[in-house]
Amino acid sequence: MLTRLVQSEGIWLFTRSPAAMLAAVVTIVIVTGALFAPWIAPTDPYDLSSFSLIDGLLPPAWEEGADPRFLLGTDDQGRDLLSSILYGARLSLGIAAVAMAVALVLGVSLGLAAGYLGGRFDAVVMRIADVQLALPAILTALLIDGISRGILPAALHDDLRLAVITLAIALSLWVNFARTARASVFVERNKDYVSAAIMMGQHPVRIMLRHILPNIVGPLLVIATVDLASAILLEATLSFLGVGLPADSPSLGTLIRIGMQYLLSGEWWILWIPTVFLVVLVVAINLLGDFLRDLFNPSLR
Amino acid sequence: MLTIEHLSVRFRDRFGATMAVEDVSLDVRPAEIHGLVGESGAGKSTIGAAIMGLLPAAGEITAGRMTLGKTDLRTLSPVAAHRMRGKRISMIFQDPQTSLNPLMTIEDQLIETILAHEHLSLDDARRRAVGLLEEIGIANAATRIKAYPHQFSGGMRQRVVIALALCTNPELIIADEPTTALDVAVQAQVLDLIQKLARTRQVGFILITHDIGVIAQVSDRVTVLRGGRVMEQGATRRILGQPEHPYTQALMAAVPPLDRKLENFHLPKVAGETADAADAAQAREAEDWLLSGIGGGGPALDVQNITVRFGGERKGFFAAREEFVALDAVSLGVRPGSVMGLVGESGSGKSTLAKVIAALVQPAEGEMRLDDVPLAPMRSRRRGDASRRLIQMIFQDPYSSLNSRHRVIDVLTEPLWLFGLEKDKRRRERLAKAMLALVGLPAQSLDRYPHQFSGGQRQRIAVARALLSRPGLLICDEPTSALDVSIQAQVLNLLKDLQTRFGLTTIFISHDLAVVRQMSNDIAVLKDGKLVETGPSEAFFAGPKAAYSRDLLAQTPAIRFDKSGT
Numbered sequence: 124m125l126t127r128l129v130q131s132e133g134i135w136l137f138t139r140s141p142a143a144m145l146a147a148v149v150t151i152v153i154v155t156g157a158l159f160a161p162w163i164a165p166t167d168p169y170d171l172s173s174f175s176l177i178d179g180l181l182p183p184a185w186e187e188g189a190d191p192r193f194l195l196g197t198d199d200q201g202r203d204l205l206s207s208i209l210y211g212a213r214l215s216l217g218i219a220a221v222a223m224a225v226a227l228v229l230g231v232s233l234g235l236a237a238g239y240l241g242g243r244f245d246a247v248v249m250r251i252a253d254v255q256l257a258l259p260a261i262l263t264a265l266l267i268d269g270i271s272r273g274i275l276p277a278a279l280h281d282d283l284r285l286a287v288i289t290l291a292i293a294l295s296l297w298v299n300f301a302r303t304a305r306a307s308v309f310v311e312r313n314k315d316y317v318s319a320a321i322m323m324g325q326h327p328v329r330i331m332l333r334h335i336l337p338n339i340v341g342p343l344l345v346i347a348t349v350d351l352a353s354a355i356l357l358e359a360t361l362s363f364l365g366v367g368l369p370a371d372s373p374s375l376g377t378l379i380r381i382g383m384q385y386l387l388s389g390e391w392w393i394l395w396i397p398t399v400f401l402v403v404l405v406v407a408i409n410l411l412g413d414f415l416r417d418l419f420n421p422s423l424r
Numbered sequence: 425m426l427t428i429e430h431l432s433v434r435f436r437d438r439f440g441a442t443m444a445v446e447d448v449s450l451d452v453r454p455a456e457i458h459g460l461v462g463e464s465g466a467g468k469s470t471i472g473a474a475i476m477g478l479l480p481a482a483g484e485i486t487a488g489r490m491t492l493g494k495t496d497l498r499t500l501s502p503v504a505a506h507r508m509r510g511k512r513i514s515m516i517f518q519d520p521q522t523s524l525n526p527l528m529t530i531e532d533q534l535i536e537t538i539l540a541h542e543h544l545s546l547d548d549a550r551r552r553a554v555g556l557l558e559e560i561g562i563a564n565a566a567t568r569i570k571a572y573p574h575q576f577s578g579g580m581r582q583r584v585v586i587a588l589a590l591c592t593n594p595e596l597i598i599a600d601e602p603t604t605a606l607d608v609a610v611q612a613q614v615l616d617l618i619q620k621l622a623r624t625r626q627v628g629f630i631l632i633t634h635d636i637g638v639i640a641q642v643s644d645r646v647t648v649l650r651g652g653r654v655m656e657q658g659a660t661r662r663i664l665g666q667p668e669h670p671y672t673q674a675l676m677a678a679v680p681p682l683d684r685k686l687e688n689f690h691l692p693k694v695a696g697e698t699a700d701a702a703d704a705a706q707a708r709e710a711e712d713w714l715l716s717g718i719g720g721g722g723p724a725l726d727v728q729n730i731t732v733r734f735g736g737e738r739k740g741f742f743a744a745r746e747e748f749v750a751l752d753a754v755s756l757g758v759r760p761g762s763v764m765g766l767v768g769e770s771g772s773g774k775s776t777l778a779k780v781i782a783a784l785v786q787p788a789e790g791e792m793r794l795d796d797v798p799l800a801p802m803r804s805r806r807r808g809d810a811s812r813r814l815i816q817m818i819f820q821d822p823y824s825s826l827n828s829r830h831r832v833i834d835v836l837t838e839p840l841w842l843f844g845l846e847k848d849k850r851r852r853e854r855l856a857k858a859m860l861a862l863v864g865l866p867a868q869s870l871d872r873y874p875h876q877f878s879g880g881q882r883q884r885i886a887v888a889r890a891l892l893s894r895p896g897l898l899i900c901d902e903p904t905s906a907l908d909v910s911i912q913a914q915v916l917n918l919l920k921d922l923q924t925r926f927g928l929t930t931i932f933i934s935h936d937l938a939v940v941r942q943m944s945n946d947i948a949v950l951k952d953g954k955l956v957e958t959g960p961s962e963a964f965f966a967g968p969k970a971a972y973s974r975d976l977l978a979q980t981p982a983i984r985f986d987k988s989g990t
Binding site: 135314318321324 | 438779782783784805806807808809812813815816817819820821824825826827828829830838839842843889893
């Protein structure tokens with residue numbers, strides 16, 4: 124199994140693509156950093172006793188007047204920026220990954236069924252998808268936020284902000300999966316192995332899941348990667364605009380929003396370092412997605 | 425005119441370099457049609473590309489000389505080579521659907537090509553274009569020239585492609601499988617045209633094909649290639665009539681003859697080919713299992729007045745769809761344990777009939793009976809219907825009929841599990857292995873994926889899958905048309921052998937009359953969805969009753985050189 128992987132076309136092309144390798148390294152470093160933030164980060168930004176106002180607004184280590192304890196400087200509260208970013212990335216990546224997974228399951232099931240069954244079901248699902256596409260993610264988020272505010276008690280609602288934002292992101296991403304799955308199913312459905320399965324009288328659900336699904340994972344994987352980057356950006360946007368997470372659990376978007384106040388003051392790092400971090404992460408994941416797309420589409424090579 | 429000496433072409437990939445063409449010499453004289461024949465991977469198209477100077481980036485010419493007239497083709501600068509292509513050498517491609525630009529009229533395409541190579545006035549170019557179309561046999565050329573490619577039929581389009589190749593008066597034309605995408609009747613016309621043009625215009629042709637019938641019909645001399653090497657070269661009559669090289673002999677033995685029925689293809693072993701190591705004892709197990717289930721052989725099938733209509737394009741928003749009648753009241757009886765050959769051109773409805781029987785297409789009218797039990801059509805045939813197991817199909821394209829994400833063992837054990845034929849998992853796997861031996865594949869194939877097999881091997885796997893349902897009726901839809909001729913002979917041998925051993929009722933669909941003759945007891949001819957003629961196979965080939973059948977038979981290229989010696 125391992126030797127097959129090493130000798131595979133994908134690995135071979137990967138070693139020949141510097142951009143993809145660099146992107147992979149960056150992504151792995153950031154994801155591990157975020158994943159192990161509680162162990163790696165110098166301080167815990169949630170722990171009020173671990174920082175003090177005296178350390179506020181210190182510049183990054185390479186600037187004059189820096190404190191070597193804070194590699195990327197501190198914010199106005201004296202929080203270590205590196206720690207905040209790692210914890211923020213942990214939250215952002217977590218939300219994005221869960222949202223993407225929800226969108227994947229929802230979108231692929233609907234797309235698979237729409238493509239395979241066709242007819243009315245297909246028409247209904249695809250019209251819903253069209254409507255969904257017409258709604259900006261922020262509107263969806265506001266809508267879900269409003270609905271949950273209306274039907275849930277206030278205390279519960281605050282606890283559920285994480286779930287609300289995740290659901291909002293998932294709902295604005297599932298359409299991509301549904302459309303891609305549906306288009307791929309259209310191609311696969313006409314192949315003889317599907318005819319053979321239908322002829323034998325296999326159950327439609329089994330044909331969809333066991334026969335067709337494994338043959339369309341390629342394009343779906345590409346969408347998943349690219350959409351992971353979109354999900355991170357969406358979360359950042361929503362948090363930046365204040366629809367997302369509260370300021371006491373900072374994600375990357377929240378950090379950037381807080382940093383905005385220092386845009387024109389001398390303390391540039393509070394805004395710029397989280398922003399650059401976000402851009403690098405998203406670009407790296409997108410580059411990986413591009414590489415995967417080229418891999419699954421030989422005509423683009 | 426064209427001389428190639430000791431040409432070698434190498435392709436590099438990540439595993440190293442492979443020789444695609446090795447030490448090939450050939451020459452083409454004016455007015456001569458030189459056939460390049462061989463199976464896939466023989467290097468035929470690579471030779472064509474090397475002459476044109478259009479090898480893909482991974483390929484390079486490592487040795488040899490190529491001269492056209494006095495020009496050395498290998499030392500040409502890219503600019504000179506570009507000027508020479510189209511002017512002195514031009515090319516005819518396989519698929520006339522894609523080799524013409526659908527957005528340009530025929531006139532524009534012809535004039536564009538002429539003006540790219542010659543300094544003529546627009547009127548002169550147009551006059552030449554019209555003259556060319558007349559020459560290649562398009563009536564009303566002056567008006568038809570304004571048409572777009574989609575307004576021509578497939579055969580007419582291939583004529584236009586030929587006109588495009590001719591419009592700069594080249595010395596050499598390379599035709600790469602020019603008739604493979606065409607029906608027999610159209611193929612015969614296009615080949616006639618090529619032959620006529622070679623004589624009247626003194627153009628040399630290189631005719632690349634896998635079809636020995638085409639070579640026999642038009643080429644003057646032939647080069648037989650295998651694995652990039654020349655096996656045999658000489659006058660067509662001599663090579664096909666009295667082949668000397670063992671490979672050519674094997675190739676000729678594998679070609680199904682149109683004029684008689686063989687019991688079995690006698691396939692001599694060629695050096696370098698390994699026989700399939702099938703375990704006789706295991707094959708025996710599968711055979712016993714099949715015989716115990718099938719018992720007295722396949723059922724009788726009777727279809728009455730099957731009509732299939734497909735909804736066509738809507739012409740206007742409120743207009744009703746124009747229906748297309750794919751099958752028009754076709755009635756057919758297949759005797760138990762016999763092979764019914766179904767022939768016809770593309771679009772004649774052969775595959776549609778198969779799909780109606782297999783419950784993949786819903787007929788508008790008609791009844792089917794399997795051993796006097798009514799057989800429900802697609803929409804009302806339940807998933808658990810007994811016929812789901814009894815009727816099995818072998819598809820045309822072995823690359824799409826096996827799920828490429830499933831291992832062979834999963835593909836083969838699925839029917840056993842689905843139909844509840846064997847409850848025990850180990851027993852299922854054991855039977856799958858035995859069935860592989862029966863179809864002539866080694867046991868270690870079980871853990872591989874379909875893409876690790878060749879087309880012929882995949883088709884064997886498809887046969888094994890069909891047999892593991894313990895079928896009574898086997899539908900073979902062009903099972904060998906995607907295969908090379910020697911592989912075709914092996915698969916036909918296998919099918920014939922299994923059919924007689926287990927008495928399977930079989931419907932064998934093919935566009936190739938010679939293949940159908942080898943396989944079938946009875947024959948049915950379809951044309952435009954209607955049944956033209958049906959009857960015992962040998963009587964049909966001795967003298968078909970319907971005029972259409974006679975045409976079909978006459979147009980099928982036959983290798984009419986003596987067979988007495990072999």
